[in-house]
Amino acid sequence: MKFSIKHMDPVKRRDACVVAGVFEAGGLTEAARALDEASGGYLSAILRSGDMSGKTGSTVVLHDVPGTSCKRVLLAGLGKEERAVEGKVYRDAVGAVFKALQETGTTEAALFLTTVPIGNRDAAWKVSQAAIIAAESTYRFDRLKTQQDATPTRLREVVLAAASRAEVAESRQALQQGLATAEGISLARDLGNLAPNICTPTYLAEQAKAIARNHRLKAAVVDEKAMEKLGMGALLAVARGSRQPAKLIVLEYWGGTKKQKPVVLVGKGVTFDTGGISLKPAAEMDEMKYDMCGAASVLGTLAAIARIKLPLNVVCIIPTTENMPGGNATKPGDVVTSLSGQTIEILNTDAEGRLILCDALTYAERYDPAVVIDVATLTGACVIALGHVASGLLSNDEELATELLQASTQAADPAWRLPLWDDYQEQLKSNFADVANIGGRAGGTITAACFLSRFTRKYRWAHLDIAGTAWKSGKEKGATGRPVPLLTRFLIDRAGEDRP
Incomplete structure (x- = not known):
């Protein structure tokens, strides 16, 4: 799986899947809000309908969201908005995202959870943890079986979003450390x-x-x-x-x-x-x-x-x-x-x-x-x-x-x-x-x-x-x-x- 870091606009991404975070009671992260505005409130309507709870670990995949350039939008729950997002919540959300991505036919994804403020964690921590969790999600041990996993993941490329261009440079070393750890x-x-x-x-x-x-x-x-x-x-x-x-x-x-x-x-x-x-x-x-x-x-x-x-x-x-x-x-x-x-x-x-x-x-x-x-x-x-x-x-x-x-x-x-x-x-x-x-x-x-x-x-x-x-x-x-x-x-x- 190939990883990169970019400062980017979620609305303009042409990836197979854009991933953004949402909260319980309909709260939106910055990336989700941008997608919602571009789609004329499409994401907000989904949340109001109850199709997405926003609870930690919950996910929903939306296809052909109006006003966006991507094929899919994956919404990931981050829990209650009034609480600061903690490290465990972030890790659980990222884990749920990659599990959901494995179940789709997507070959590439742009992850905007890395731009969400996480307690006292910096951008480098979020990037390294995302790389480790992504690699763990694809781990299989079937070398001793006569038939290997018949449905290997199609996900080949992951772009991790940075909140600013300065963060891109700051996070590159963390990405390499995360991949080496994985x-x-x-x-x-x-x-x-x-x-x-x-x-x-x-x-x-x-x-x-x-x-x-x-x-x-x-x-x-x-x-x-x-x-x-x-x-x-x-x-x-x-x-x-x-x-x-x-x-x-x-x-x-x-x-x-x-x-x-x-x-x-x-x-x-x-x-x-x-x-x-x-x-x-x-x-x-x-x-x-x-x-x-x-x-x-x-x-x-x-x-x-x-x-x-x-x-x-x-x-x-x-x-x-x-x-x-x-x-x-x-x-x-x-x-x-x-x-x-x-x-x-x-x-x-x-x-x-x-x-x-x-x-x-x-x-x-x-x-x-x-x-x-x-x-x-x-x-x-x-x-x-x-x-x-x-x-x-x-x-x-x-x-x-x-x-x-x-x-x-x-x-x-x-x-x-x-x-x-x-x-x-x-x-x-x-x-x-x-x-x-x-x-x-x-x-x-x-x-x-x-x-x-x-x-x-x-x-x-x-x-x-x-x-x-x-x-x-x-x-x-x-x-x-x-x-x-x-x-x-x-x-x-x-x-x-x-x-x-």
């Missing part, structure tokens, strides 16, 4: 949605190498033999029950200066999680293919910033393995030695994500990082605490936590901070090792992060628990691509780019 989201979704017999640790490593080739990144894959020499006993403990060899994937993007310390992203890559000897219930175990969505999201983020050519140094580290109940599998009660030298009593083999992450977090020390952020579908407790709306955020650094929260708000990819107090460390005490890998049911998300914090004392670190946000269950089952928007926005801001 590309990263799609990559993360594709990897997450693949069947686990296809997306193995070896496959994930091959895809990482392909990304490196496409974007001229430096790639390395550490195999199990090298892990043993390094002393990655925690990661290898998880891999012992599987016939699929574990990998430690490292991608390096050097877009900044040589003196600039890199941001390190660590993504959990358990390509299938049975729970190991502490076997999970059979129901919905198929969804454990999504346990590598942390890995998928950091790969998607790296691809996005490489496309933008962000002036920043970023290193991506992915520990990847299966967690299987084989005859050689780790048992509850086993004690292993991590790369850091700390010993771990494994009380539950289903708390495996923290085991592979702790060795990767120690490995990150060699890069003398500016900050380290790990991303993981780590705990069911996070789903109970925050549902499927916000990712959990825990950090040992106030400034870093604030940066991530600001990025989450800007990216419309919510995160919520949980405490990381030393009081919770008490739950991880072990009689037989330096630390236990679980701390009981109470505060499970927090104690999991407390475990990881023991391996991050040499640098500024944050942890994103995406167990509730990385995928959807039920009718819309599939990977979401989160938190690619949050991470990409964080890196753009950190690199000093203009903030959409």
Whole structure:
């Protein structure tokens, strides 16, 4: 889909479809008012008739509107006019617009929702969000079906309206950032949605190498033999029950200066999680293919910033393995030695994500990082605490936590901070090792992060628990691509780019 930005008159557009916003009780946005005046009150009559409610998410397609040059006018509801249009209302309206456009035969559209004032959001934000939402609306994952979608979208070109000529120049960079973010989201979704017999640790490593080739990144894959020499006993403990060899994937993007310390992203890559000897219930175990969505999201983020050519140094580290109940599998009660030298009593083999992450977090020390952020579908407790709306955020650094929260708000990819107090460390005490890998049911998300914090004392670190946000269950089952928007926005801001 091709995107562009223009300052334009909705009445004179000859597109297949012009999109304008309307409010409840017949209120019109500036673009809709221009169309209404040109048509002799045609739009107002439609609203008065009740054929269009104006509620958020509602749409109606009008054909051959008098006095206009376009084939169709699509009206999109923005809710009550007396309220300031909020970011969520805007996103919902744009989403509804692109869903409606897919159901028409239109090949091109001019979107004037980008000229509607949205709370404290600027034009660049509206443009970048529109690009991301448009790309998401066309996403399909049917590569494993013998018959692909028989009715692909016909929409080929979208022109985003700017309120002034000055806004056109201001929004161009935001459009490119939005498109790059959308590309990263799609990559993360594709990897997450693949069947686990296809997306193995070896496959994930091959895809990482392909990304490196496409974007001229430096790639390395550490195999199990090298892990043993390094002393990655925690990661290898998880891999012992599987016939699929574990990998430690490292991608390096050097877009900044040589003196600039890199941001390190660590993504959990358990390509299938049975729970190991502490076997999970059979129901919905198929969804454990999504346990590598942390890995998928950091790969998607790296691809996005490489496309933008962000002036920043970023290193991506992915520990990847299966967690299987084989005859050689780790048992509850086993004690292993991590790369850091700390010993771990494994009380539950289903708390495996923290085991592979702790060795990767120690490995990150060699890069003398500016900050380290790990991303993981780590705990069911996070789903109970925050549902499927916000990712959990825990950090040992106030400034870093604030940066991530600001990025989450800007990216419309919510995160919520949980405490990381030393009081919770008490739950991880072990009689037989330096630390236990679980701390009981109470505060499970927090104690999991407390475990990881023991391996991050040499640098500024944050942890994103995406167990509730990385995928959807039920009718819309599939990977979401989160938190690619949050991470990409964080890196753009950190690199000093203009903030959409």
